[in-house]
Amino acid sequence: MQQISRMLMKLFQRARLEKPGQVDRRAAEFTLSLLVAMYDRSGTGYVKTRSAAAALISLSGDTLLAKYRAFFQFYAVPDGKVTLITRSALRSLLTDLNQIPAIVGEGCTRSCVEIAIHDCFHGVLNAAIVEEKFLSWLRSEPAVLLWLPTCYRLSATEMVSHQARCR
Numbered sequence: 605m606q607q608i609s610r611m612l613m614k615l616f617q618r619a620r621l622e623k624p625g626q627v628d629r630r631a632a633e634f635t636l637s638l639l640v641a642m643y644d645r646s647g648t649g650y651v652k653t654r655s656a657a658a659a660l661i662s663l664s665g666d667t668l669l670a671k672y673r674a675f676f677q678f679y680a681v682p683d684g685k686v687t688l689i690t691r692s693a694l695r696s697l698l699t700d701l702n703q704i705p706a707i708v709g710e711g712c713t714r715s716c717v718e719i720a721i722h723d724c725f726h727g728v729l730n731a732a733i734v735e736e737k738f739l740s741w742l743r744s745e746p747a748v749l750l751w752l753p754t755c756y757r758l759s760a761t762e763m764v765s766h767q768a769r770c771r
Contacts (some may be wrong), residue, residue: 605649608656609636635660642703654678655700662701668756672742675701676735688732694721698748705751712748720748 612632620627628634639659643651661674679697680689689697698717705711724741725733745753 605636605640605644605651608639608651608653612636638707642707643700652700654696655703658697658700659704662704662752665759668742668753669739671752671756672739673735675742676738680735680738681732683732686734688730688734689738690732691721691725693732694724694738701749701752710751716748720746 612635616627616631639651639656642659643655657678658675661671675697676689679693680687681693695717698720702711702717723746
């Protein structure tokens with residue numbers, strides 16, 4: 605928790621410098637509270653760094669493709685000259701990401717995660733997949749993660765400005 609807290613303080617200090625007046629001075633505290641609520645429900649005082657990173661990536665203002673690539677980088681494992689994501693790693697990623705809608709009572713069941721893994725690995729004979737297959741599956745907007753592109757589209761439209769007058 606202390607390591608994540610320090611990282612969040614540095615992150616939001618940098619954000620305050622880049623965007624003066626746009627970042628609440630308690631953003632690190634609020635974000636840590638959210639991460640604890642999502643990933644430390646039993647009160648152990650421990651949150652996996654990878655889980656916290658997945659949440660921060662998903663809640664960032666980056667593009668969907670950039671988020672998907674970052675997920676792959678955090679959860680994939682090197683295998684010789686290539687990097688692959690295994691079923692187990694995908695299960696961990698989906699379980700971690702499912703904690704975000706779950707915090708507001710919208711998470712899916714464990715079977716929902718298993719169905720998504722089966723869909724992602726459909727027709728795959730190997731124990732793991734390459735990044736392109738992973739990205740292709742995510743672009744198909746699997747039901748388990750439908751909230752992610754939806755939230756992205758909503759946040760993207762906040763910046764849209766029209767030169768039209770409404771009646």
